[in-house]
Structures are given as structure tokens and as C-alpha cells.
Amino acid sequence: MAMMVLDDNKPATQPPLKNNIAEAIVRLHRRGASVHLTQLLSKLKPADIGTVLNGFPGPRAMEIFSRIEPAEHAAQVLTELDDDHRRFLIINGPLESMVEMLLTLPPEVRQMAFTGLDEENSQRLADALHRAEQPELLDEPVIYKPGTAGSLMDVNIIAMSDQTIAADAIQAVQALSSHDSIFYLYVLDDMQRLIGVCSLRRLILADPNKSLREFTQTRLVKVHVDTPQGMVANLISRYRLLALPVVDEFGVLVGQVTIDNLIDIIQEENTNSLLKMAGIGSKDTNVLAQSPFAIFRTRVPWLITAFIAYLIVSAILEGFEHTLEKVVQLAFFFPIVIGMSGNAGSQTGAVVVRGLALGTIHNAHFFKLLFKELGVNFIQGGFYGVCLAIASYAIFHNHLLSITLGVAMTLSIICSAAIAMSLPFFFKRIGADPAVAAGPIALAFIDMVGSVNYLTVAYFVFSL
Numbered sequence: 001m002a003m004m005v006l007d008d009n010k011p012a013t014q015p016p017l018k019n020n021i022a023e024a025i026v027r028l029h030r031r032g033a034s035v036h037l038t039q040l041l042s043k044l045k046p047a048d049i050g051t052v053l054n055g056f057p058g059p060r061a062m063e064i065f066s067r068i069e070p071a072e073h074a075a076q077v078l079t080e081l082d083d084d085h086r087r088f089l090i091i092n093g094p095l096e097s098m099v100e101m102l103l104t105l106p107p108e109v110r111q112m113a114f115t116g117l118d119e120e121n122s123q124r125l126a127d128a129l130h131r132a133e134q135p136e137l138l139d140e141p142v143i144y145k146p147g148t149a150g151s152l153m154d155v156n157i158i159a160m161s162d163q164t165i166a167a168d169a170i171q172a173v174q175a176l177s178s179h180d181s182i183f184y185l186y187v188l189d190d191m192q193r194l195i196g197v198c199s200l201r202r203l204i205l206a207d208p209n210k211s212l213r214e215f216t217q218t219r220l221v222k223v224h225v226d227t228p229q230g231m232v233a234n235l236i237s238r239y240r241l242l243a244l245p246v247v248d249e250f251g252v253l254v255g256q257v258t259i260d261n262l263i264d265i266i267q268e269e270n271t272n273s274l275l276k277m278a279g280i281g282s283k284d285t286n287v288l289a290q291s292p293f294a295i296f297r298t299r300v301p302w303l304i305t306a307f308i309a310y311l312i313v314s315a316i317l318e319g320f321e322h323t324l325e326k327v328v329q330l331a332f333f334f335p336i337v338i339g340m341s342g343n344a345g346s347q348t349g350a351v352v353v354r355g356l357a358l359g360t361i362h363n364a365h366f367f368k369l370l371f372k373e374l375g376v377n378f379i380q381g382g383f384y385g386v387c388l389a390i391a392s393y394a395i396f397h398n399h400l401l402s403i404t405l406g407v408a409m410t411l412s413i414i415c416s417a418a419i420a421m422s423l424p425f426f427f428k429r430i431g432a433d434p435a436v437a438a439g440p441i442a443l444a445f446i447d448m449v450g451s452v453n454y455l456t457v458a459y460f461v462f463s464l
Contacts, residue, residue: 022052029064041068050080058088065089066097075101079109087116090125099128106154115146149232150225152262153246153255159186160212162195167208173200183242186253187216193251194222222247225254233262309444313451320455323462329396330404330458333388334451337409340384341450342443345416348373349442352424356434366425373417381413400461408457412450419445 021044028037041049041064049068053061061081068074078086078101090098090113102110102125110129114122126143144150158176160169169185176182185203187196196216206215222245223232236244236259243258317324324330352369355361361369389406393399423442424434 021048022055025052025064029060034067037064038067038069042070042073046073046076046080049077053077054082054085058085058092061085062089062093066093071097071101072104075104078102079105079112083116086113090117091121095124095128098125102129106156111144111146111151114143114151144225147229148225149223149227149229149244149246149257150254152229152232152257153225154243154258154261155255156182157186157245157253157256158182159188159194159253162187162189162211162213162216164212165208166203166206166210166212166215169203169212170208173203183258184245184256185212185216186245186256187212188253191250192253194220194245194247194253196220197245220245223257224249229262232257236262303440306440306444309448313448316448316451316455320459323455323459327398327401327458327462329392329398329401330454333392333405334454336388337405337412337454338447338450340409341412341416342446344377344380344413345420345442345446347420348377348417349420349424352421353434356424356428363425363429370418370421373421374414377413377417378410381410384413385409404454404458404461407461408454411453411457415449415453416446419449 024040025037028040053065056064065074065077068077078089081089098113102113113125117125122143158173160172164172173182173185182200185198185200186194187198189195196212196218197220198212198216202215221235221239221241223235225246225248227246232244235241236257241259243256245253246255246257248254351373352361385406385408388409389402392405393402420442423445428434
């Protein structure tokens with residue numbers, strides 16, 4: 001979603017702290033002071049109003065939102081709301097007012113209004129926008145699927161025939177009324193298909209009499225309108241682009257996705273990955289707007305696997321009860337061995353998930369990365385195993401206990417690396433988000449395998 005920028009001509013207003021803003025808005029709303037509430041909201045920045053409204057229940061947020069004037073200011077606030085609040089306002093608010101606000105936004109930003117809407121409400125809003133008969137809507141008649149390049153793209157682009165000479169192209173660029181999103185000149189063939197791209201710098205330095213075909217870059221990085229937004233962000237980051245052309249199924253240029261359009265998307269993708277790695281399934285990070293039961297429903301599924309795994313660990317401990325009774329000191333070091341293997345696995349998991357997300361690691365790298373991580377964790381395991389063996393001998397003067405701890409620590413850390421590296425690849429193979437595999441699920445498996453390693457080594461050492 002592209003970020004809206006406040007008009008530089010408006011007088012600068014220094015808003016109070018966000019908690020004071022919320023208190024003032026609530027106080028005026030409860031008193032029914034509509035005029036004063038409207039005046040206050042008109043002086044606040046859209047980002048501040050959006051932050052406050054995101055913390056209110058939907059009905060109260062809608063009542064306060066309806067007091068925002070003018071329509072341009074309300075539209076900017078709409079872009080700052082989270083998906084749940086924005087969807088609630090669009091579905092339950094007056095359709096005419098919503099259309100009036102949306103028409104003040106650029107077409108590429110206007111697409112965010114359709115995020116999360118069901119088919120019926122999406123069609124209702126689209127029909128209302130078309131009935132408004134605004135000229136700018138004629139350039140954007142298609143509603144693309146949310147979360148794709150089509151829903152993010154900017155149609156304010158400049159494209160010319162490959163037969164156009166450089167001098168004419170420069171004049172056309174200079175004649176544009178707005179240059180905010182003009183990063184590249186796109187070159188088309190007779191069928192309007194994208195065949196090349198030219199930076200403005202190369203255009204200015206080119207021979208004025210040469211045609212665009214002679215000096216444009218024909219090795220293109222482009223995306224389809226249905227390309228997921230995460231992949232678009234990866235391509236722009238990988239190739240260090242300012243904008244990425246978007247084409248339809250026929251190769252016809254329909255728009256571009258700029259780096260400005262992706263700032264919020266990159267932040268959202270990173271937030272979602274962090275939430276999944278922490279075992280939190282909700283995309284709504286504003287816990288103040290959710291009930292405890294709603295938060296519970298989003299978090300409990302992620303811990304069920306871990307809960308079951310730890311039950312298995314308890315059963316494993318029961319099976320080695322005789323060994324633990326024989327050497328009570330084993331229980332003292334159990335948390336250290338399991339905790340260190342979990343930490344080592346978290347390091348490996350973070351590296352793999354990050355590489356898969358950025359596209360620097362692919363399925364073909366599995367075995368190369370596996371052997372490298374096993375080598376690294378063999379060194380780590382050996383180092384901490386020796387340290388733990390020395391520490392345990394200094395405390396209990398039991399050489400068998402020291403051998404057990406050293407070997408168990410090394411094996412547990414090595415196994416944790418194998419598990420933490422394999423799970424993200426497995427989840428990606430089945431079409432799930434690899435970040436899921438770096439959370440409680442991975443830690444549960446690592447703890448379970450670490451427990452088996454520890455007690456098995458102890459059983460054999462003390463049975464000799």
C-alpha cells in the first residue's frame with residue numbers, strides 16, 4: 001500500500017502524545033461535542049488518527065471516523081488503518097461517503113480498500129466507484145487480487161514505441177505534469193508488449209537521433225499481475241531496482257510497482273514472519289483491539305504441537321527412570337543440555353528462514369547447507385561439551401558423568417542443527433511458510449530429540 005503524504009502547504013501542527021490524543025478524542029466523543037471533535041481531528045496527522053482508531057472497537061472507530069473532514073483527510077486516515085478496521089468501515093459505513101473518499105486517492109492506493117472484502121461487498125464497492133464516472137477510473141477498470149503485483153502497481157508510467165528517437169522521448173518526459181513515480185522509460189513494440197526499459201540517466205546521455213530500441217536494456221526483470229507481493233519485494237531488493245514493470249498474460253505493460261509501494265509490504269512481511277517464528281498466528285499486532293479469547297484462539301494452535309512433544313519427553317524420562325535414580329546428578333544438567341541445543345537450533349533456523357525469504361537459499365542448496373551447519377554445530381557442540389564436562393567434574397568429581405555430558409551436549413547440538421535446518425525446507429516443499437518451522441514446533445522437536453540423546457548416552461555410559 002502506498003503511503004499518502006500530507007500537503008506541504010498546510011500549516012505544520014505538532015500533535016500531542018498518542019495517549020493524550022486518544023483521551024481527548026474519547027472525551028469529546030462521549031460528550032457529543034461533534035464540532036470540537038471534527039476540529040481536533042482536522043488538525044491531527046492521518047498516521048496519529050489511524051493509530052488511535054486501531055485501538056478502538058469497530059463501532060466506536062466508525063463513529064469517530066465519520067467526524068473526520070474533509071474527504072481527502074478522511075481518505076488518508078483510511079490508508080493508515082489496519083485491515084480489520086478498514087474492512088469494518090467500508091462494509092458498515094455509508095457507501096456514498098466511502099466512494100467520495102476513495103476517489104480522492106490515486107488508483108494504486110485505492111486498491112487497498114478491497115483487501116479482505118468478500119466477493120459481494122467487493123463487487124458492491126466496485127460498482128459504486130464505476131457509477132461515480134470519474135475519469136481516472138477509466139484507467140483502472142480491473143480489480144486485482146489483494147496481495148499481488150496488480151493490487152500494488154502504479155499506473156502513472158511513461159511508455160513509448162521502440163521506434164521513438166531519444167530527442168522526442170526527452171521532450172515527452174519533460175512535458176509530464178508529475179514526475180513523482182517516473183523512474184524508468186518503458187519501451188513497447190507494435191503490440192504494446194514490453195520489450196525494454198531505459199533509465200532516465202541513460203536516456204539523457206543517449207544520442208538524440210538514436211531510436212529507443214538501439215540503447216534500451218532488453219534483459220528485463222518483470223512480474224505478472226498475479227505475482228505475490230512477497231516475490232515482488234524480493235525481486236526489487238535483490239536487483240536494487242527503483243521500480244518493477246507489471247505485465248498481463250499477453251506481455252502487455254499495465255503498470256509498475258515502485259519501491260514506495262513496497263515499504264509497508266516489506267514491513268508487513270517481516271512482521272508476519274516474526275510472529276510466526278514466535279508462534280503467534282495473528283496478523284493483527286494490536287492486542288489492545290482484541291479480546292483475551294480472540295488472542296487465545298490465534299496462539300493456542302501453535303503450542304499444541306509443542307505440548308504434545310513435551311508430553312512425549314515426559315514419557316521418555318519415565319522410561320529412563322532407573323538411570324536417573326542411579327545417577328541423580330544427571331537431572332542437574334538436563335536443562336543445560338536441552339537449553340543449549342534449543343538455542344543452537346534457533347540460530348540455524350533463523351539463518352535458513354531468512355535465506356529462504358530473501359531468495360538467497362534454494363532447495364538445491366539443502367545438502368551443501370546441511371553439511372556446513374552440521375560442521376559448525378559440531379564445533380559448537382564440542383566446545384560447550386568440553387566446557388560442561390570440565391564444570392561437572394569440578395563439582396561432582398565423576399568422570400563418567402563428565403563423559404556423558406560432553407558427548408550428549410555435542411550430539412544434541414548437532415541434531416538440533418539438522419532439525420532446525422530441515423523443517424523450513426520441508427514446510428516450503430509442502431507450500432507452507434518456512435517461518436512456521438522456526439517457532440515452537442522446531443523447539444519442541446529439538447527438545448524431544450535432545451532428551452533422547454542425553455538419556456541414551458547416559459544409559460550406555462553408566463551401563464559399561
